[in-house]
Amino acid sequence: MSDISGDVSVPEVGMSDEDFAHRPTVLREGTFEGKVVLVSGGGSGIGRATAILLGRLGARLVLCGRDPGKLESAAACLTRLGADVSTHPMSIRSPDAVEALFAEVVDRHGGIDVLVNNAGGQFAQATIDIKPKGWNAVVDTNLNGTFYMMQAGARHWREVARPGCIVNVVAAIWRGMPQVAHTCAARAGVVFLSKTVATEWAPLNIRVNCVAPGTIRTEGFGNYPREALASFSQANPMLRTGSAWDIAEAIAYLGSDAAGFITGETLNVDGGSQNWGDPWFLGRPEYFELNYAEARLPTHLKEQAR
Numbered sequence: 001m002s003d004i005s006g007d008v009s010v011p012e013v014g015m016s017d018e019d020f021a022h023r024p025t026v027l028r029e030g031t032f033e034g035k036v037v038l039v040s041g042g043g044s045g046i047g048r049a050t051a052i053l054l055g056r057l058g059a060r061l062v063l064c065g066r067d068p069g070k071l072e073s074a075a076a077c078l079t080r081l082g083a084d085v086s087t088h089p090m091s092i093r094s095p096d097a098v099e100a101l102f103a104e105v106v107d108r109h110g111g112i113d114v115l116v117n118n119a120g121g122q123f124a125q126a127t128i129d130i131k132p133k134g135w136n137a138v139v140d141t142n143l144n145g146t147f148y149m150m151q152a153g154a155r156h157w158r159e160v161a162r163p164g165c166i167v168n169v170v171a172a173i174w175r176g177m178p179q180v181a182h183t184c185a186a187r188a189g190v191v192f193l194s195k196t197v198a199t200e201w202a203p204l205n206i207r208v209n210c211v212a213p214g215t216i217r218t219e220g221f222g223n224y225p226r227e228a229l230a231s232f233s234q235a236n237p238m239l240r241t242g243s244a245w246d247i248a249e250a251i252a253y254l255g256s257d258a259a260g261f262i263t264g265e266t267l268n269v270d271g272g273s274q275n276w277g278d279p280w281f282l283g284r285p286e287y288f289e290l291n292y293a294e295a296r297l298p299t300h301l302k303e304q305a306r
């Protein structure tokens with residue numbers, strides 16, 4: 001594991017492939033035997049951990065993402081572990097690229113059983129300053145891209161009359177997400193899109209669920225300033241960040257037959273951040289410092305606050 005700062009208040013980033021390859025799991029060997037699983041953003045972070053876990057459990061893996069180098073590196077690791085894997089560089093933001101991806105995968109693997117929509121991301125900026133191009137880039141990736149993938153999956157399963165399963169990676173958005181409003185809006189869209197199609201697609205035997213991570217140490221942390229990283233480990237009552245493995249196990253559970261009666265659900269894997277704690281993507285503004293808030297109270301309320 002690499003320490004990005006040398007400062008103990010900033011979480012270390014990432015687990016290694018070696019950790020993912022050997023970490024014990026409660027899931028039974030062979031759980032995904034004979035299943036083809038498509039993982040978007042499978043070249044890094046949560047997607048990579050998920051691909052390795054599912055590969056260990058017998059899945060044939062299909063990885064997509066924009067950067068061919070990241071996909072090849074993940075595929076090399078999976079091949080060493082004995083998994084069958086193919087890689088498909090593309091952007092989920094292009095509906096044509098999504099259609100071509102599904103055609104290639106059906107051609108190569110004969111079909112898909114589980115779709116993990118993990119690809120996504122954002123940049124931190126005060127909402128008041130976000131430009132239309134930036135807003136659109138984030139919504140296009142996280143909401144539109146996920147929708148194109150979900151719809152392509154459902155069309156495939158309808159055509160071949162096979163059951164299907166979708167797991168969407170969103171975020172723990174339940175109290176809003178200051179400084180990343182675009183991604184909060186997009187993830188809320190995915191949660192309610194998922195609840196909607198969980199009903200519409202139940203007659204097609206398709207389950208649709210979401211996993212909502214809290215702050216999870218991955219390569220993605222490299223996109224945020226030190227002030228943000230320091231707040232990430234204080235963003236939940238457990239006072240620590242989670243690992244990509246924590247999310248991979250939740251995805252594997254929802255993608256497996258063990259979750260066969262679960263659809264339209266969102267599983268929070270967030271150390272309890274729904275109840276307490278806030279990540280600040282650009283650092284905590286002075287207004288929200290406890291001492292600052294107390295200093296602004298009138299004297300009689302200051303007494304009560306003590």
Ligand SMILES: CCCCC/C=C/C(=O)SCCNC(=O)CCNC(=O)[C@H](O)C(C)(C)COP(=O)(O)OP(=O)(O)OC[C@H]1O[C@@H](n2cnc3c(N)ncnc32)[C@H](O)[C@@H]1OP(=O)(O)O
Binds near residue numbers: 121171220221
């Ligand atoms: C619940 C707790 C969560 C806690 C922590 C969460 C952590 C994570 O999610 S980690 C995983 C994250 N991984 C990433 O976020 C990946 C990095 N992000 C991106 O790749 C970009 O942000 C992207 C999503 C916008 C990529 O789209 P792309 O089209 O490639 O974007 P461009 O670079 O071309 O930019 C388009 C447009 O967006 C605005 N913009 C982009 N970056 C910034 C920035 N850092 N600050 C301000 N604005 C930005 C900008 O308007 C860009 O257009 P131009 O002005 O013409 O450059």
Ligand SMILES: NC(=O)C1=CN([C@@H]2O[C@H](COP(=O)(O)OP(=O)(O)OC[C@H]3O[C@@H](n4cnc5c(N)ncnc54)[C@H](OP(=O)(O)O)[C@@H]3O)[C@@H](O)[C@H]2O)C=CC1
Binds near residue numbers: 044046066091169
């Ligand atoms: N880490 C965390 O704390 C949290 C993460 N999440 C979400 O979990 C998911 C995984 O993040 P994480 O593993 O941490 O970070 P990463 O940045 O490592 O993963 C994001 C992945 O998405 C892929 N991706 C991004 N845009 C596109 C696109 N347009 N088309 C195809 N692939 C794309 C990237 O691949 P490439 O660059 O090759 O395109 C990359 O592999 C993301 O959706 C993230 O926002 C949610 C909450 C918290």
